[in-house]
Amino acid sequence: MLFNSFDFILFLPIVFLLFWFTTKNNLKKQNILLLIASYFFYACWDYRFLGLLIFSTLLDYLTGIQIEKSQHQNSRKMWLLISLIINIGFLGIFKYYDFFVTSFADALLSIGLSVHPVLLNVILPVGISFYTFHGLSYVLDIYNKKIKAEKNFIDYALFVSFFPLLVAGPIERATHLLPQIKKEKVFNYSQAVNGLRQILWGFFKKVVVADNCAVYVNAVFSNYHHASASQLMATVILFSFQIYGDFSGYSDIALGTAKLFGIELLRNFNYPFFSRSVAEFWRRWHISLSSWFKDYVYIPLGGSRVSKSKQIRNTFIIFLISGFWHGANWTFILWGLLHALYIMPSILFSKNRTNLDIVAKKSFLPNLSELLNMLFTFVLVSFAFFIFRSDSLSNAIDYLTLIPLHQHVKIDQLSISYPLISIFIMLLFEWFDRMTTIPFLSIRSLYLRRFSYLLILLLIFFMGAFINPRSFIYFQF
Amino acid sequence: MKLFIKKMLVFLILAFLILSAYGIFCEWFFSIGKYFPNDSKRAWSMKQQSTEYDYAVLGSSRAEEAFDMSLLDSLIQQKGINIGCNGSGFVDNYLVFMKFLQNKNTIKTLFLQVDIYSMDPDHNFSNSFHVYNFLPFWHDTTFRSAISHYLSTSDYAMFSYFPWMRFYVYNKYFSPYEVLRRIVQQKKYSNRKIDRPHWYSVIPKISSDSSGFYKRAMSREINIQPFDIEYLQKILCLAKERNIQIVLFTSPDFIQQEKIYSNYHIANKTLDSILKPYSLILFKADDSLRNNISLFKDPAHLNNYGKFLHTKSFAEKYWKYVEKMKSNGHLTN
Numbered sequence: 001m002l003f004n005s006f007d008f009i010l011f012l013p014i015v016f017l018l019f020w021f022t023t024k025n026n027l028k029k030q031n032i033l034l035l036i037a038s039y040f041f042y043a044c045w046d047y048r049f050l051g052l053l054i055f056s057t058l059l060d061y062l063t064g065i066q067i068e069k070s071q072h073q074n075s076r077k078m079w080l081l082i083s084l085i086i087n088i089g090f091l092g093i094f095k096y097y098d099f100f101v102t103s104f105a106d107a108l109l110s111i112g113l114s115v116h117p118v119l120l121n122v123i124l125p126v127g128i129s130f131y132t133f134h135g136l137s138y139v140l141d142i143y144n145k146k147i148k149a150e151k152n153f154i155d156y157a158l159f160v161s162f163f164p165l166l167v168a169g170p171i172e173r174a175t176h177l178l179p180q181i182k183k184e185k186v187f188n189y190s191q192a193v194n195g196l197r198q199i200l201w202g203f204f205k206k207v208v209v210a211d212n213c214a215v216y217v218n219a220v221f222s223n224y225h226h227a228s229a230s231q232l233m234a235t236v237i238l239f240s241f242q243i244y245g246d247f248s249g250y251s252d253i254a255l256g257t258a259k260l261f262g263i264e265l266l267r268n269f270n271y272p273f274f275s276r277s278v279a280e281f282w283r284r285w286h287i288s289l290s291s292w293f294k295d296y297v298y299i300p301l302g303g304s305r306v307s308k309s310k311q312i313r314n315t316f317i318i319f320l321i322s323g324f325w326h327g328a329n330w331t332f333i334l335w336g337l338l339h340a341l342y343i344m345p346s347i348l349f350s351k352n353r354t355n356l357d358i359v360a361k362k363s364f365l366p367n368l369s370e371l372l373n374m375l376f377t378f379v380l381v382s383f384a385f386f387i388f389r390s391d392s393l394s395n396a397i398d399y400l401t402l403i404p405l406h407q408h409v410k411i412d413q414l415s416i417s418y419p420l421i422s423i424f425i426m427l428l429f430e431w432f433d434r435m436t437t438i439p440f441l442s443i444r445s446l447y448l449r450r451f452s453y454l455l456i457l458l459l460i461f462f463m464g465a466f467i468n469p470r471s472f473i474y475f476q477f
Numbered sequence: 478m479k480l481f482i483k484k485m486l487v488f489l490i491l492a493f494l495i496l497s498a499y500g501i502f503c504e505w506f507f508s509i510g511k512y513f514p515n516d517s518k519r520a521w522s523m524k525q526q527s528t529e530y531d532y533a534v535l536g537s538s539r540a541e542e543a544f545d546m547s548l549l550d551s552l553i554q555q556k557g558i559n560i561g562c563n564g565s566g567f568v569d570n571y572l573v574f575m576k577f578l579q580n581k582n583t584i585k586t587l588f589l590q591v592d593i594y595s596m597d598p599d600h601n602f603s604n605s606f607h608v609y610n611f612l613p614f615w616h617d618t619t620f621r622s623a624i625s626h627y628l629s630t631s632d633y634a635m636f637s638y639f640p641w642m643r644f645y646v647y648n649k650y651f652s653p654y655e656v657l658r659r660i661v662q663q664k665k666y667s668n669r670k671i672d673r674p675h676w677y678s679v680i681p682k683i684s685s686d687s688s689g690f691y692k693r694a695m696s697r698e699i700n701i702q703p704f705d706i707e708y709l710q711k712i713l714c715l716a717k718e719r720n721i722q723i724v725l726f727t728s729p730d731f732i733q734q735e736k737i738y739s740n741y742h743i744a745n746k747t748l749d750s751i752l753k754p755y756s757l758i759l760f761k762a763d764d765s766l767r768n769n770i771s772l773f774k775d776p777a778h779l780n781n782y783g784k785f786l787h788t789k790s791f792a793e794k795y796w797k798y799v800e801k802m803k804s805n806g807h808l809t810n
Binding site: 007189313453454463466 | 478481484485488490492495496631635645646647648649652662713755
């Protein structure tokens with residue numbers, strides 16, 4: 001079930017009303033209802049993979065208990081390894097097996113050895129990277145004695161499968177979400193209203209910004225040999241807004257939906273396109289994933305409290321893994337590598353902890369230097385996203401080489417007006433909201449704020465791209 | 478909670494009222510001929526009102542591109558209209574034809590293009606059915622039953638309960654911007670100026686190296702769509718009901734096309750068998766035209782010279798047919 005579908009528009013109010021009117025603030029009933037709703041939500045995509053989700057949940061639930069119970073370090077380590085091997089094994093089979101096998105066959109072919117690899121060609125279960133990471137963080141936290149194992153299976157299963165975050169995050173931590181799940185939920189008016197604000201804004205970003213950009217971007221990427229130089233360049237820029245609108249829109253809807261049930265999820269985006277450096281960008285983009293890698297990979301490797309050379313090594317490792325997490329393609333790996341290179345100067349000169357506050361905190365507009373830094377960062381990030389979007393590295397190179405050559409061709413009937421208008425509206429609202437965590441709250445006047453809700457809702461209806469609703473980009477990861 | 482639900486309901490009702498009001502406006506605005514867009518052949522065809530014609534040409538872009546209409550008028554000494562539309566299969570043809578007749582236009586003869594491409598629009602046209610063109614006529618059951626075939630179940634259910642939602646799902650064609658565009662356009666052009674429009678956008682010229690083109694072309698197959706055949710039969714029935722004489726024709730395509738489609742001849746035979754019970758005359762394209770690549774702008778569409786030759790050839794065949802019918806006493810004028 002997609003958030004941007006008629007099914008979800010029906011599903012959400014039904015679950016909301018059942019949750020608040022039939023469970024009578026009974027925690028057990030609340031959690032059972034949410035778990036059933038979450039499994040139903042997941043099964044609507046593909047019921048066959050529900051078994052895999054339940055198996056993965058059971059595995060981490062049981063290994064968590066076993067790790068806590070074990071007296072000896074070796075036994076704890078063994079249970080941890082069982083969890084890690086099976087979790088990463090599933091991820092490896094579904095996501096990476098074909099990639100490794102074909103890359104190995106290609107490598108052999110380059111030295112003259114021809115092999116015909118056996119490919120699995122299996123569909124990637126939606127959300128597998130996200131719920132696997134939920135489970136891994138839980139087991140690792142128990143192993144590191146940061147939390148106690150959860151004994152209530154319903155509560156633990158809900159932590160893994162809570163429907164707003166099930167398929168594309170944010171990647172939650174047991175330390176943050178489990179206590180909320182275990183606490184009786186009482187309706188909170190302002191929290192629910194904030195949730196609706198986020199849902200409305202998320203829909204705008206997805207349906208209006210991302211999906212309108214997608215029409216243009218997909219048309220050019222699928223036919224770039226016939227696109228003009230300006231169309232090729234515009235597409236590189238538009239894809240950045242598409243992926244931002246798509247993923248942050250999804251995250252806003254997820255956070256907003258969770259708020260309707262009295263749950264606060266981790267913030268995933270914090271106005272990343274207003275970043276003045278790539279290091280700042282990574283504190284504002286897909287925050288739940290970057291903090292996951294920081295806590296479970298970067299810090300265990302020594303983090304920044306090691307020599308410069310090790311710090312550089314750790315940075316490359318974390319960005320390469322981050323790229324690889326997105327999928328089995330060299331384009332994702334190069335995307336990660338590019339970001340590691342972008343961030344290198346700030347690590348070498350120890351400047352990666354600058355720009356901790358949002359831009360122009362004490363003024364309405366940024367100064368010239370801030371503006372130039374923002375633009376420069378945006379260009380770097382957009383180039384990396386272009387690699388990310390390309391089907392293969394050879395396609396990316398082919399695409400780039402066409403830019404200076406394509407002055408006299410163009411794809412007809414490809415309008416950029418809707419994407420540009422929607423991006424302008426999004427950036428305008430986000431600029432005003434940049435000090436807040438909830439959209440629309442920077443508008444002080446109550447009437448103006450209410451008017452803007454209506455305006456955004458009408459824009460969704462008038463400008464949203466609804467024909468053949470598009471799935472979220474991050475569903476494939 | 479009560480306050481939350483109350484405020485939510487107020488907001489939703491307000492939004493519902495605004496959206497419904499715009500939907501009602503769309504119902505009116507987009508279904509009256511006055512504001513049909515001048516750049517859409519379908520809309521132009523459905524806009525024609527209360528005019529007497531001797532004949533109409535109906536079909537896809539291949540019919541649209543098959544004739545020089547002024548020449549055909551003069552050669553057969555009749556007044557005709559070409560309502561063939563780019564990318565239209567039989568379903569599309571039927572709806573346009575029906576609307577054309579509903580608008581009190583009259584014809585004596587229908588030149589209906591039948592070919593294997595129109596039997597499989599899903600694979601031969603970039604858009605097998607242009608849903609948005611017919612959405613303004615949703616309340617007409619004939620249109621609705623045709624459109625429903627191309628909608629998802631949830632969209633059909635949504636449009637049934639909230640008919641104005643169709644204007645939002647297809648907002649690209651019904652947005653306030655489109656309203657303004659049509660109003661401006663309606664003032665800008667008079668109907669007379671587009672009486673004989675050159676609708677078809679420029680298609681890249683077919684490579685002179687035709688063998689190269691066909692080497693590169695993938696092997697295709699015609700998958701006859703029963704739904705489209707059903708609508709071909711409906712066109713024939715509609716014409717018979719109105720006592721319209723039907724003349725079928727096949728617009729020329731480049732002969733090498735037969736090599737691209739693995740079942741080209743089988744599909745043609747199937748088409749013949751479908752048409753046989755109706756005992757209609759069918760003018761097949763001359764092989765002399767089909768063999769000459771210089772008459773085509775792409776493998777399925779004639780260029781201006783090809784159009785000229787085909788119109789002459791068609792007119793000759795038609796005259797012979799008319800003479801024969803007259804001598805047999807089947808035709809009076």
